[in-house]
Amino acid sequence: MAESALQTEKLCKSFGALTVADRIDFRLEAGARHALIGPNGAGKTTFVNMLTGVLAPSSGRILLGAQDITRTRQSARVRLGLGRTFQITTLFRSLPVLDNVALGIAEREGAARRMWKPASRHDEIKQEAMALLDTLGVAQDASIAVQDLPYGRQRLVEIAIALGLRPKVLLLDEPAAGVPSQDSGRILEVLAGLPGDIAILIIEHDMDLVFRFAKRITVLVQGQILVEGTPEEIARDQRVRDVYLGEAHA
Amino acid sequence: MAAHGPVRSPRLSGYTSNPRIRWAEWLPWIAALAFFFTLPEYLALGGRILIYILFALSLDLILGYAGIITLGHSAFFGLGAYTAGILSAKYGFTDPFFQLAAAAAMAALLGVATGALILRTKALTLLMLTLAITSILYEVANRASGLTGGNDGLSGVTVAPILGLFKFDLFGRTAFVYCLIALFLGWLFVRRLIYSPFGAMLTGIRENTARMYAVGAPVYWRLVLVYTISATMAGVAGALLTQVNQFVGLNVLGLEPSGDLLVMLILGGVGRLYGAFVGPVVYLIAQDYLAKQYPEYWYLGIGALLIVVVLFARGGILGLADQWLKALSRPKSSARASAR
Amino acid sequence: MILYVISVGLSVTMGLMGFINLAHGVFAMAGGYILSTVMARLGVPFPVALVVAFASVAIASILLERLLYSRLYAAGELSQVLFTIGLIFVSVAIARMVYGTLAAPITLPDYLRGQVHFVGRDFPTYRVFLIVFSALIIASLWFGVERTRWGAMVRAAVDNRGMAQSVGINTRVLFMATFALGSGLAGLGGALGADILPVDWAYPFEHLAYFLIVVAVGGLGSLRGPFIAALLIGVADTACKYWVPEFGAFLVYAATIVILLWRPMGLFGVRA
Numbered sequence: 020m021a022e023s024a025l026q027t028e029k030l031c032k033s034f035g036a037l038t039v040a041d042r043i044d045f046r047l048e049a050g051a052r053h054a055l056i057g058p059n060g061a062g063k064t065t066f067v068n069m070l071t072g073v074l075a076p077s078s079g080r081i082l083l084g085a086q087d088i089t090r091t092r093q094s095a096r097v098r099l100g101l102g103r104t105f106q107i108t109t110l111f112r113s114l115p116v117l118d119n120v121a122l123g124i125a126e127r128e129g130a131a132r133r134m135w136k137p138a139s140r141h142d143e144i145k146q147e148a149m150a151l152l153d154t155l156g157v158a159q160d161a162s163i164a165v166q167d168l169p170y171g172r173q174r175l176v177e178i179a180i181a182l183g184l185r186p187k188v189l190l191l192d193e194p195a196a197g198v199p200s201q202d203s204g205r206i207l208e209v210l211a212g213l214p215g216d217i218a219i220l221i222i223e224h225d226m227d228l229v230f231r232f233a234k235r236i237t238v239l240v241q242g243q244i245l246v247e248g249t250p251e252e253i254a255r256d257q258r259v260r261d262v263y264l265g266e267a268h269a
Numbered sequence: 270m271a272a273h274g275p276v277r278s279p280r281l282s283g284y285t286s287n288p289r290i291r292w293a294e295w296l297p298w299i300a301a302l303a304f305f306f307t308l309p310e311y312l313a314l315g316g317r318i319l320i321y322i323l324f325a326l327s328l329d330l331i332l333g334y335a336g337i338i339t340l341g342h343s344a345f346f347g348l349g350a351y352t353a354g355i356l357s358a359k360y361g362f363t364d365p366f367f368q369l370a371a372a373a374a375m376a377a378l379l380g381v382a383t384g385a386l387i388l389r390t391k392a393l394t395l396l397m398l399t400l401a402i403t404s405i406l407y408e409v410a411n412r413a414s415g416l417t418g419g420n421d422g423l424s425g426v427t428v429a430p431i432l433g434l435f436k437f438d439l440f441g442r443t444a445f446v447y448c449l450i451a452l453f454l455g456w457l458f459v460r461r462l463i464y465s466p467f468g469a470m471l472t473g474i475r476e477n478t479a480r481m482y483a484v485g486a487p488v489y490w491r492l493v494l495v496y497t498i499s500a501t502m503a504g505v506a507g508a509l510l511t512q513v514n515q516f517v518g519l520n521v522l523g524l525e526p527s528g529d530l531l532v533m534l535i536l537g538g539v540g541r542l543y544g545a546f547v548g549p550v551v552y553l554i555a556q557d558y559l560a561k562q563y564p565e566y567w568y569l570g571i572g573a574l575l576i577v578v579v580l581f582a583r584g585g586i587l588g589l590a591d592q593w594l595k596a597l598s599r600p601k602s603s604a605r606a607s608a609r
Numbered sequence: 610m611i612l613y614v615i616s617v618g619l620s621v622t623m624g625l626m627g628f629i630n631l632a633h634g635v636f637a638m639a640g641g642y643i644l645s646t647v648m649a650r651l652g653v654p655f656p657v658a659l660v661v662a663f664a665s666v667a668i669a670s671i672l673l674e675r676l677l678y679s680r681l682y683a684a685g686e687l688s689q690v691l692f693t694i695g696l697i698f699v700s701v702a703i704a705r706m707v708y709g710t711l712a713a714p715i716t717l718p719d720y721l722r723g724q725v726h727f728v729g730r731d732f733p734t735y736r737v738f739l740i741v742f743s744a745l746i747i748a749s750l751w752f753g754v755e756r757t758r759w760g761a762m763v764r765a766a767v768d769n770r771g772m773a774q775s776v777g778i779n780t781r782v783l784f785m786a787t788f789a790l791g792s793g794l795a796g797l798g799g800a801l802g803a804d805i806l807p808v809d810w811a812y813p814f815e816h817l818a819y820f821l822i823v824v825a826v827g828g829l830g831s832l833r834g835p836f837i838a839a840l841l842i843g844v845a846d847t848a849c850k851y852w853v854p855e856f857g858a859f860l861v862y863a864a865t866i867v868i869l870l871w872r873p874m875g876l877f878g879v880r881a
Contacts, residue, residue, distance in 0.1 A: 071483075097485030109483065111476040114283060121284040122473045123484035125466045131486065132494075137288035137464040144466075145284055162285050184484060338687050386866075390873045392686055397825040398869055404818055405862040412859075524818070528694060535691055568705070572698025579692040580680060 022085055024049045024218035025070070025101070025188045030079035032065060032242075039065045040076070041242040047188065051218045054233035056226075058262060062242040063222050064106065067190055071103050072096045083188065098127075102186030104177045106193045106222075112166040116157060116176050119165055120148040123183040148183065155179050155209055171202030178209060189213070191221040195228055207231065230254070238262070282334075282472055288464040297546050301449055305442075312441035318553050319448040320509050323455050324526075325534050325545035327502035330459060332531075333540030334468065335495050336475035337388070340527045341399025342503055344383075344406050345376040347522035349504030352376075354423045354517035355416060363429040365447075369508050376504020377497055384496035388489060400524070407523040423517040437515070444513040451509055455502060460542060462498075471495060532571060535578055538585030547586050619791065619824045630678075631693040633795055634817050635700040640666050640796025642708060659800055666796025667789040674788050697817075742801065746794070822865045 025047040032040035039062045047053055057063055068074040070081060072093035081089045088096055111119050124144050125131040139145070152158040155175045160168055165176055174194060181189055194210065195203045203225070210232055213219060223229050229236065229250075236253045238245040240262055246253065253259055304315055324346055331337040349372035356362040356371055387398040410417045417423055430436040435443045462468050473481050474488055481488050511517050520526070529552070537548025560567040582589050619633040640662040647658045677696075681689055 093482045094485045094487050097483060103483060105483070109477060109480045111473055111480060114472065114476060115285045117285050118283040118469060122469060122481075122486075125470065126485045130466045131470040131491075132467055134462050134465045134467045136466075137286075137461075138282065138284045138466045138469045139286050139288055139464070141284070141466060148284070180480075180484065332687070338690060340690075386870060390869070393825055394869050394873045396686075396690070397821055398866060400818060400821065401862045401865045401869075405859060405866075408859045408862065531691065531694070539687070566702070568698045569702035572695045572700075572702060575691055575695030575698065576677070579688050579695065580677070583688065 022049075023047055023082075024051065024084065025220075026082050027070070028080040028082070030066075030069060030081065031077045032062075032069060032074065033077050039242050040069065042079070043239075043242075043244055045237065045244065047218050047220055049187075049218050050215050051220070052232060052234045053218070053220045054229045054236045055220060055222045055239060056224070056229060056236060057239035057245075060241075061239045063239055064192065065242075066239065067103065067192055067222060070190060071101065097184060097186075100185070100187035101190070102181040102184045102188070103190040104174075104181050104192055104194060106196055108170075108173050108177055110165045110173060110176060110180070113164055115162045116152065116165055116168070116179075117145065117148055117161040119176055120151055120179050120183045121145060123180045124148055127184055151179050151183055152176075154212070155182075156205065169202075171198045171205065174198055174202075174206060175209065178206075182213075186217060188218045189220070191219065193222055193224065195223065195225050203228070282463045282468040284469060286464060290460075294543075297543070298449075298453065305445055305449075309442070312445045314553065314557055316441055316444045316448050316513050317510075318549055319445070319452050320506050320513070321530070321533065321549035321553060322546055323448075323452050323509070324503055324506040324530055325537070325549050326455060326459050326542075327499045327506065328530055328534055329539065329542070329545045330462070330502070331496055331499045332534065333544070334463065334471040334475060335492055337492065337496065338392070338396055339399040340396055340524065340531070341401075341403035342499075342530060343522055343524070343526035344399075344403035345380060345500040345503035346507035346510075346526055347403070347406060347410065348379055349373070349376045349507030350511045350517050350521045351410060351417055351423070351507075352504070353508035353511040354426045357427055357511075358423055358425040359416065363427050365428050365431050365512055368428070368512065369451075369505055372504045372508030373501050376507070377501040379504075380497040380500025381493060384493040384500070388492045388496060399527075403523060403527060407519070410519055410522055417519075418517070420519055422519060424515075426511055426515045426517065428512045428515065437512070441513070448509055448513065451505065455505070459502075463542060532575060534585075535575065536585050538587035541584075541587050544585055544587050551586065619795070619820055631690060631817060631821070632696040632700070633792070633820055635697055636666050636670060636792040636795035637799030637816075638700070638704065639669065640799035642704065643796070644800035659797060662800040663793045663797040667793030670792030671785060671789045674785055678788075746797075819861075822861070826865055826868050 023046045025045075027043055027045045030040055030043040030045070031038070043066065045066075055063055055066070065074065069076045072088070072091060072095075076089065079089070080087060083096065083099055083101055086099065088099065088101075091099070111122070121138070121141075121144050122131075124147055125138075125141070128144065130141060130144060149158060149161060152161055155178060157168075157172055157175050157179065160172060160176075165173060168176070174197075178191070178194065181191075191210075195206050198206060207228055210219075210221070210228075221229070221232065233250060235247070236250055237247045238253065238256075238259055245258060245262065246256055248256070301315075301319070305312070308315075324342075327345075328339075328342050331339065352372040352375045353368040356368055362368065362371075383398075383402055387395055387402075390398060411419055414420070428437055431443065431447060435447075437443050470481070470486060470491060473484075473486070474491065478488060507521060510521065533548035533552045534544060535548070536551055537546065538544030555570075556567065559570065578585060584591065619630060643662040643665055644658050647661050648655065673696075677692070681692055
């Protein structure tokens with residue numbers, strides 16, 4: 020089988036007697052457009068936290084490409100090409116938009132340790148950051164502090180930072196969460212326009228977004244993978260309907 | 270590390286800032302030179318102020334930029350002071366630059382050793398550890414009186430003339446210029462650092478540590494690095510004090526210098542380059558007048574001032590100045606924000 | 610023992626309110642001064658004076674809390690540290706102005722002086738009294754926290770303030786009351802200990818390190834932790850001063866560093 024971009028083998032996580040992840044075998048192919056869905060409390064964010072290294076699994080393996088990253092720490096995984104956005108916007112709020120993106124690029128380029136030449140003279144970094152902001156349509160906000168932007172645009176900056184890291188795998192945790200509906204169209208556009216060689220996994224509740232974006236969907240329920248398949252298969256699957264309808268009743 | 274905390278102007282560093290030295294930034298140096306020529310009776314105080322500014326700069330680097338709250342910065346100051354003193358009084362090394370270099374090296378060693386140990390912790394634990402470290406050093410200096418002179422302090426420190434030409438005179442002229450040059454170099458270095466990508470990165474760590482991890486920054490090692498740099502600067506400041514006074518008192522270690530420095534910095538404004546200048550000037554001048562005349566009122570005044578500053582003027586003197594300037598320029602709706 | 614009584618209040622306040630109160634020693638000092646003044650000037654008997662010390666410090670602390678502390682709850686650690694340092698400065702200055710530089714004199718009542726004969730050895734009566742009394746305080750504290758409803762609310766709020774609020778616990782009043790209790794205890798401790806740890810104007814400075822160490826090592830928000838820590842430190846300190854006087858307080862600090870590095874949350878810290 021061809022090497023996947025990201026995969027997990029029998030990934031488990033328990034907090035005492037509570038199992039939040041149960042032998043998850045997951046595969047993300049290169050260039051994938053993959054979505055992870057499931058009812059609240061299914062363990063999606065826990066899963067992402069394990070993938071990114073914020074949380075250590077109880078057992079199992081995580082592989083990025085061919086490399087075992089189970090024991091690698093978070094910042095090292097980022098340098099290996101694993102990027103993420105956060106469900107709750109995690110930005111440098113009082114800093115300008117440009118700086119937010121530039122900080123990530125500087126890390127990638129190894130420029131962050133330089134102490135002599137002023138940051139504002141690092142034209143390559145600034146230009147790359149501006150180009151990125153341009154593709155996301157927020158270039159005009161470059162010198163504005165992030166906290167002064169409307170929430171929808173902040174989410175876009177969040178994505179911009181992640182892209183600035185030139186990830187091979189990108190995990191987007193509810194990119195449209197909390198975004199007013201008129202702005203979520205923009206986010207969808209952005210997602211659709213992302214480079215084809217990046218493997219993308221999004222976690223979402225917005226089914227509209229999921230079905231328009233994803234080529235493959237995994238359904239996670241109570242820490243276990245219920246079913247995996249193409250959007251059509253998932254839409255037709257009775258078990259999935261039960262899970263969501265059952266939740267509506269409860 | 271809290272993202273609340275000191276008020277600061279975000280334009281001071283980063284990729285959108287302007288690193289050119291503004292004309293107003295030459296004022297402190299002009300003022301210092303003027304002071305040298307017009308008030309020669311106060312040169313001793315002046316030298317002390319310069320040294321404390323350097324010390325304050327070193328603290329501002331980790332407190333205002335990286336967000337590390339410490340009560341133990343005097344450990345590096347004191348270590349630098351004693352290194353220079355002991356080298357001279359006990360081993361006869363009197364060359365001033367050698368003393369400085371040795372002090373810097375020792376302080377750097379302590380900085381990297383303690384930093385690596387304690388920077389994994391946060392808030393109260395970190396604070397306690399810094400306090401414990403400087404207290405241990407205090408005890409060691411107190412007990413090892415054969416080496417350090419213990420409670421009486423270390424005298425017999427001699428410093429050879431600088432470059433063989435400039436002897437430390439009784440009026441403090443050489444000392445003042447010597448400290449001024451040292452401070453100038455230190456200021457240049459810190460200023461460069463703040464405007465560099467490294468400085469932007471430090472700001473990032475302070476603003477949102479979680480995000481810095483998520484962009485691949487090895488946060489811990491960066492903090493150890495800046496902690497070591499800061500320690501080295503503090504050590505040099507301590508050595509300068511020894512050289513100027515030709516004496517090392519036990520009170521260069523322990524809670525007192527750390528506490529004083531913290532107050533000075535808050536007074537001036539944390540996280541701003543020139544807060545480290547304004548704070549010590551105001552504090553030490555006030556102390557020189559008031560503490561001698563009315564020692565009981567000194568503590569009272571400083572305490573009350575501290576409380577008032579924390580409650581109402583978190584940005585210190587410079588913060589207030591900023592607010593006034595903003596209020597003044599508002600009707601003109603000027604595009605040039607005066608950021609210092 | 611004294612160390613514990615003084616510090617337990619700090620542990621709970623810091624654990625509960627998340628407020629770094631370096632000025633805790635001020636409350637202890639106040640208690641000591643009040644005891645001395647009340648007994649000497651007003652001729653009040655010792656037990657009553659203790660109660661007065663406790664109560665007045667507690668009330669004063671409520672005032673302080675309402676007026677000043679409460680503004681800084683969300684202000685971040687640096688501001689809290691600075692504010693409380695300022696508070697120490699102010700109180701120390703006032704103490705010096707009012708009481709001068711000598712330690713507050715305490716005359717123990719006759720029935721507490723002298724020696725007590727017990728199991729073949731002579732023990733200073735006052736120390737025995739201290740141990741017994743402190744044990745009583747500790748026991749009632751423990752009882753209060755573990756068994757009563759108030760104690761349960763405190764424990765809940767320490768564990769998770771948001772949840773406690775949503776369950777209907779009035780955290781503001783709870784904080785105020787607990788802060789008053791903690792500060793009152795500090796005052797009581799200062800008063801009780803005034804014979805052994807003399808109360809003078811520099812008291813908060815001298816002992817600040819110890820209070821903080823007891824709390825940090827013991828663990829914020831726990832009751833047991835500072836108890837063990839105070840015991841350890843008291844024993845270690847005395848042992849050191851007795852056997853290896855050259856090292857003085859050195860070992861206490863070294864031990865603190867080791868313990869804090871090994872268990873950053875303190876030995877029994879509550880915050881995960």
